[in-house]
Amino acid sequence: MSSLAVRKAAPAAGTTPGTAQGPPLRRRIALVPTLTLLLGAIYCLLPVAWVLIAATKSGSELFSTFTFLPGTGFADNLSDLNAYRDGVYWQWMGNSALYAGLGAVLSTAVSAISGYALAIYRFKGREAVFNVLMAGVLMPPVILAIPQYLLMAKADLADSYWSVLLPLVLSPYGVYLARIYAAAAVPADVVEAGRMDGASEWRIFTRIALPMMVPGLVTVFLFQFVAVWNNFLLPYIMLSDDEKFPITLGLFTLLEQGSNTPALYTLVITGALLAVIPLIALFLVIQRFWSLDLLSGAVKS
Amino acid sequence: MTSARRRSYGVKGAPYAFLLPATILFALFFALPIGYAVWLSLHKVQVKGLGLGSGARSEVWAGLENYTGALTDPELIDGALRVLGYGAIVVPVMLGLALVFALMLDSDKVRLAPFTRLAIFLPYAVPGVVAALLWGFLYLPDVSPFYFVLEKLGLPQPDLLDGGGLYAALSNIAVWGGTGFNMIVIYTSLQSIPAEVYEAAKLDGATPLQIALRIKIPMVAPSLVLTFFFSIIATLQVFSEPTTLKPLTNSVSTTWSPLMKVHRDAFGEGDIYAAAAGAVIIAVATLVLSFGFLRAANSRQKQEAAR
Numbered sequence: 094m095s096s097l098a099v100r101k102a103a104p105a106a107g108t109t110p111g112t113a114q115g116p117p118l119r120r121r122i123a124l125v126p127t128l129t130l131l132l133g134a135i136y137c138l139l140p141v142a143w144v145l146i147a148a149t150k151s152g153s154e155l156f157s158t159f160t161f162l163p164g165t166g167f168a169d170n171l172s173d174l175n176a177y178r179d180g181v182y183w184q185w186m187g188n189s190a191l192y193a194g195l196g197a198v199l200s201t202a203v204s205a206i207s208g209y210a211l212a213i214y215r216f217k218g219r220e221a222v223f224n225v226l227m228a229g230v231l232m233p234p235v236i237l238a239i240p241q242y243l244l245m246a247k248a249d250l251a252d253s254y255w256s257v258l259l260p261l262v263l264s265p266y267g268v269y270l271a272r273i274y275a276a277a278a279v280p281a282d283v284v285e286a287g288r289m290d291g292a293s294e295w296r297i298f299t300r301i302a303l304p305m306m307v308p309g310l311v312t313v314f315l316f317q318f319v320a321v322w323n324n325f326l327l328p329y330i331m332l333s334d335d336e337k338f339p340i341t342l343g344l345f346t347l348l349e350q351g352s353n354t355p356a357l358y359t360l361v362i363t364g365a366l367l368a369v370i371p372l373i374a375l376f377l378v379i380q381r382f383w384s385l386d387l388l389s390g391a392v393k394s
Numbered sequence: 395m396t397s398a399r400r401r402s403y404g405v406k407g408a409p410y411a412f413l414l415p416a417t418i419l420f421a422l423f424f425a426l427p428i429g430y431a432v433w434l435s436l437h438k439v440q441v442k443g444l445g446l447g448s449g450a451r452s453e454v455w456a457g458l459e460n461y462t463g464a465l466t467d468p469e470l471i472d473g474a475l476r477v478l479g480y481g482a483i484v485v486p487v488m489l490g491l492a493l494v495f496a497l498m499l500d501s502d503k504v505r506l507a508p509f510t511r512l513a514i515f516l517p518y519a520v521p522g523v524v525a526a527l528l529w530g531f532l533y534l535p536d537v538s539p540f541y542f543v544l545e546k547l548g549l550p551q552p553d554l555l556d557g558g559g560l561y562a563a564l565s566n567i568a569v570w571g572g573t574g575f576n577m578i579v580i581y582t583s584l585q586s587i588p589a590e591v592y593e594a595a596k597l598d599g600a601t602p603l604q605i606a607l608r609i610k611i612p613m614v615a616p617s618l619v620l621t622f623f624f625s626i627i628a629t630l631q632v633f634s635e636p637t638t639l640k641p642l643t644n645s646v647s648t649t650w651s652p653l654m655k656v657h658r659d660a661f662g663e664g665d666i667y668a669a670a671a672g673a674v675i676i677a678v679a680t681l682v683l684s685f686g687f688l689r690a691a692n693s694r695q696k697q698e699a700a701r
Contacts, residue, residue: 134513
């Protein structure tokens with residue numbers, strides 16, 4: 094069927110009849126790949142489209158009208174969400190922004206300086222340090238999270254902002270990406286030239302190398318931001334005071350209560366929509382600066 | 395002389411100074427917790443008398459007792475089997491789709507590529523909890539468009555929140571969330587293949603399908619190995635999706651996945667020693683499975699290269 098579609102498409106675009114291999118046609122479309130990708134895009138956008146529409150429905154419309162028929166309750170849902178427990182929802186959003194923003198900044202800084210050191214210097218124990226850090230990638234968060242909680246509790250830090258922020262600052266994957274990028278983007282002669290001019294190692298790093306690493310560091314920052322924003326396990330284990338919850342945990346508790354009080358379902362749905370918007374916006378704005386090739390470990394020099 | 399010496403000293407000390415923050419953080423938040431988990435897993439609480447008063451409860455050496463307990467615990471074994479079944483669906487479907495989409499994006503004359511690429515990548519930005527929540531509602535018969543369509547067509551309506559349907563439902567959430575990221579990784583490495591390779595193949599009369607199967611897929615094998623590796627690790631640790639679906643259905647127990655059981659042991663039952671043993675077992679299983687996979691993949695690649 095697919096090959097039929099391709100054959101049909103070809104003459105429509107104006108093939109010269111008779112020549113099997115006519116001149117390359119600018120307007121010919123590869124139908125099978127395009128359709129496959131479109132199906133994939135529809136699949137991926139479906140829940141997003143659903144939540145956009147479902148957020149406009151009132152509680153009674155949610156279970157009674159057709160799924161993709163817009164409702165009339167969006168303004169009410171928004172004000173209900175706003176009023177829920179004195180606006181705790183916005184507290185959650187603020188907490189997530191704090192955890193993800195500050196966490197990603199700190200994490201990017203640590204990754205940058207560690208990655209730079211591992212890429213530029215030849216020193217004793219370099220590979221050993223790198224391998225031990227990388228072993229951290231493979232450590233399941235669960236083996237870490239429970240003892241981290243117990244240790245935090247001993248240090249009297251459990252259920253604090255620090256307990257969610259600090260364990261995420263060191264990102265082995267971030268160090269790995271920064272190392273690859275530093276090796277590709279910072280030429281050894283530039284570092285050498287800085288030394289000849291008498292600059293200290295710290296000055297060479299902050300004034301010369303760091304600006305060269307910026308595109309790679311944007312990727313590290315975004316990667317960490319998304320990872321922390323999406324994190325659930327660590328705050329779920331660390332926090333009990335819901336004023337400190339990030340949005341993922343807040344929505345989860347709301348859904349849990351919703352199973353007893355279905356009226357809360359509309360709040361959950363509206364809340365989910367609003368929670369997705371900042372990240373999607375971030376994606377659309379920054380995607381041009383984001384070097385995706387870094388994620389696969391391939392850097393074009 | 396002095397300045398030269400100081401400078402060379404500075405250069406020598408610099409990498410260690412630069413790595414200091416990472417080292418301290420690693421010691422505090424990786425090494426120490428891992429060591430503590432292993433220590434806990436080898437201990438248990440002994441209660442003297444009624445267990446009241448200070449000193450009545452003390453931690454004593456338990457040897458491998460917690461481990462034998464965990465490994466013979468039917469809840470943990472059932473959870474492990476469920477997750478293996480779930481992984482057997484998620485990993486091949488997700489990576490298969492990621493590979494197909496990456497190849498389609500890379501093909502000639504494809505339209506709407508930037509839009510579809512972004513759309514398929516978009517779920518990566520959606521937290522696992524929110525993804526599970528959205529799909530969870532789409533699985534509810536009263537809300538779901540699928541049930542509406544099936545009903546209009548007079549087709550049977552499977553229960554997606556129970557039995558075998560639950561596996562499909564959970565797998566779908568993971569596939570939805572993970573395909574785009576893996577697609578980008580594979581697509582990026584496809585793009586780094588030099589165009590001359592294709593020119594040569596086309597001159598030899600290879601069809602696009604042959605080029606995809608014989609040239610493109612073998613050349614992106616390293617990134618396929620990488621995505622497999624990360625998918626296996628992520629799958630074995632599935633936690634937030636089943637936990638999120640739990641309020642919507644009674645078929646997700648508190649011990650659905652091994653990780654959920656570890657969490658329940660630690661915080662529901664308060665037995666941190668059993669929980670630590672469970673966590674160590676999951677960690678070891680993850681490492682064994684992922685490294686076993688890497689070794690198998692590497693030796694296969696060496697064989698191919700030797701041919």
